[in-house]
Amino acid sequence: MTERSLANDLIARFSRVTWITLTSYAVLVIAVFTIVSEISLSRSLTQSATVIESLLGLYADPGGERTTVAPGMLADQLVGMGARFVITRTAASAEGGRSVYFLSSTMPAKRIETLGPNATADEVHAEIARAVVERGRWRYKLHHVRSGEFDIFVAGTRETSLFAIAGLAVAAVILLPLTAFAARRSTKSAVTQSLRPVERVRSETQAIGPQDLSRRVGEPTGVAEITEIAASINRLVSRVEASHRALDAFTADASHELRTPLTHMRAEAQWALDGHRSDEELRDALAAIGDEVERTSKLVEDLLLLARGDNRALAVERRSFEVGPIVQEIVEIAEAMATGREITVRNQIEGAIHAKGDPDHTRQVLLNLAANAVRHSERGGVAITAARHDRSISIAIADEGDGIPPEDLPRIFDRFYRVEKSRSRAHGGVGLGLAIAKMLTEIQGGTIDVDSEVGRGSTFTVRLPAASPSRPT
Numbered sequence: 001m002t003e004r005s006l007a008n009d010l011i012a013r014f015s016r017v018t019w020i021t022l023t024s025y026a027v028l029v030i031a032v033f034t035i036v037s038e039i040s041l042s043r044s045l046t047q048s049a050t051v052i053e054s055l056l057g058l059y060a061d062p063g064g065e066r067t068t069v070a071p072g073m074l075a076d077q078l079v080g081m082g083a084r085f086v087i088t089r090t091a092a093s094a095e096g097g098r099s100v101y102f103l104s105s106t107m108p109a110k111r112i113e114t115l116g117p118n119a120t121a122d123e124v125h126a127e128i129a130r131a132v133v134e135r136g137r138w139r140y141k142l143h144h145v146r147s148g149e150f151d152i153f154v155a156g157t158r159e160t161s162l163f164a165i166a167g168l169a170v171a172a173v174i175l176l177p178l179t180a181f182a183a184r185r186s187t188k189s190a191v192t193q194s195l196r197p198v199e200r201v202r203s204e205t206q207a208i209g210p211q212d213l214s215r216r217v218g219e220p221t222g223v224a225e226i227t228e229i230a231a232s233i234n235r236l237v238s239r240v241e242a243s244h245r246a247l248d249a250f251t252a253d254a255s256h257e258l259r260t261p262l263t264h265m266r267a268e269a270q271w272a273l274d275g276h277r278s279d280e281e282l283r284d285a286l287a288a289i290g291d292e293v294e295r296t297s298k299l300v301e302d303l304l305l306l307a308r309g310d311n312r313a314l315a316v317e318r319r320s321f322e323v324g325p326i327v328q329e330i331v332e333i334a335e336a337m338a339t340g341r342e343i344t345v346r347n348q349i350e351g352a353i354h355a356k357g358d359p360d361h362t363r364q365v366l367l368n369l370a371a372n373a374v375r376h377s378e379r380g381g382v383a384i385t386a387a388r389h390d391r392s393i394s395i396a397i398a399d400e401g402d403g404i405p406p407e408d409l410p411r412i413f414d415r416f417y418r419v420e421k422s423r424s425r426a427h428g429g430v431g432l433g434l435a436i437a438k439m440l441t442e443i444q445g446g447t448i449d450v451d452s453e454v455g456r457g458s459t460f461t462v463r464l465p466a467a468s469p470s471r472p473t
C-alpha cells in the first residue's frame with residue numbers, strides 16, 4: 001500500500017478546514033445580513049404605519065368622532081411620503097351599501113372590485129396579501145395595523161436587500177474557490193517549511209550507515225518534538241556504535257587468541273619434522289602441541305558457551321537447590337589447585353541456604369571465581385560465605401591476593417579483558433572467566449559484582465533469587 005506523505009496529508013487536512021471555515025463564514029454573513037435587513041424593514045414598516053395612523057387622526061371632527069374620509073385626498077397627502085401603503089375602510093354608500101377602498105401612493109383611491117360591498121376587514125386583508133404575493137412572494141413584506149374603522153396595510157419592498165444578498169452570494173461563489181486556492185498555496189508553503197526539520201532529520205538518519213556509525217543527526221532542529229526524536233535517534237545510534245565496537249574488539253581478540261596457539265602448533269610441528277629429532281625431542285614437541293590443542297579446545301568451548309548465552313540458546317533450570325554442597329565441591333577443587341602454596345580455602349557457610357536457579361551454571365560460576373582467587377593469590381586465605389536476604393541469596397568469595405587496580409575494575413567482566421596481559425597469560429587465562437561467570441549468573445536472574453583493593457585482596461559477590469521458603473528441597 002502506498003502511503004501518502006505527511007506534507008500532502010497536512011495540506012489536504014488544512015485545505016478541508018479552510019473550505020469549511022470560509023463556507024461557514026459566507027453562509028453566516030448572508031444569514032446575518034438577511035436577518036438584519038428583515039428587522040430594519042419591519043421597523044420602517046411599523047414607523048410608516050404609525051405616521052399613516054396619525055394622519056388618519058387629522059380627519060376626525062373636533063368632537064373626536066371620525067366622519068367621512070376622502071380616500072382620494074388622503075392618498076394625495078400620502079403620495080409625497082413615497083410609502084407603499086393601503087388604507088381600507090368599509091364605508092356606507094348613499095344607498096346604504098358598503099364600499100371597500102384600496103388606496104395606494106401609486107394607485108389612488110380605488111375600489112377592490114373583486115370584493116363585494118359587504119366584505120369584512122379580514123377578507124380585505126386576505127385579498128391584499130394575495131395581491132402582494134402575486135407580485136412576488138419574497139419581494140414584499142406586508143404590515144397590518146388596525147386603527148378604529150380603518151385597516152392600514154403597509155407594504156415594503158425587499159428588492160434592495162434581496163439584491164444585496166444575491167450580490168453577496170455571487171461574490172461568495174466566485175471568491176470562495178479563489179480564496180481556497182490561495183489558502184491552499186500558502187498552506188503548502190507553510191507545511192513545507194514546517195516539515196523542513198523532519199526532512200533534515202530523515203536525510204541525516206539515512207546517511208548513517210554501518211561504515212559511518214560515528215555520524216549523528218544535528219541538534220537542535222528548531223522544533224522541540226523533532227529535536228526529541230533526533231536525540232532519541234542519536235542515543236540509539238550511540239548504543240549501536242558501542243555494541244558494534246565491542247563486537248569488533250571481540251572478533252579481533254578472538255582471532256588473536258585462536259591464531260596464537262595455531263602459530264605455536266605449526267612452529268612445533270615444523271621443528272619436529274625439520275631434520276633428525278631424537279625420540280625425546282619429538283615427544284616434547286607433541287606434548288607442547290597437545291597442550292595448545294587442549295587450551296584451544298577450552299577457548300573454543302568458552303566462546304561457544306558465550307555465543308549460546310548471547311543467543312538465549314542455553315538451557316537454564318529454575319529450581320530450588322542448596323548452595324552448601326556445591327560450595328563444598330568447589331572448595332575441594334580450589335584446594336587441589338592451591339597445592340604447594342600457602343593458601344587455605346574455607347567453606348564458611350552456616351546452615352542450609354537455598355537458591356532458585358540452575359545448580360550446574362552456579363557451580364561453573366563459583367568455580368571460575370574460586371579458580372581466579374587461588375590463581376591471583378600467593379598466600380593467605382580464600383573464604384566462601386553465603387547469606388540469605390529478603391528475596392535473594394548471596395555467595396561471596398573473598399581472597400587475600402593481588403587485588404585489582406581501581407581503573408581496571410569497571411572492565412574486568414568484559415570479554416578478553418585481562419588486567420596484566422603478560423601475568424595472566426602466565427596464569428593461563430585469556431580473560432573469559434569473569435565474562436562467562438557474569439553471563440551464567442545473569443541468565444539465572446542474578447547479578448555479580450566485585451570489591452577489590454590492590455595488595456589487600458578481592459571479594460566477588462554473586463546474588464541469585466532465593467528459593468521460596470514454602471518449598472525447600
Ligand code: ADP
Pocket residue numbers: 372373374376399401402403404412417418419420424428429430431432433434435458
Ligand atoms: P582470566 O581467565 O584471564 O583470569 P578472567 O575474566 O577470569 O580472566 O579475569 C579477568 C582479569 O581480572 C584477570 O586478568 C585478572 O587480572 C583479574 N582478576 C580476576 N579475578 C581476580 C582476583 N580474584 N584477584 C585479582 N585479580 C583478579
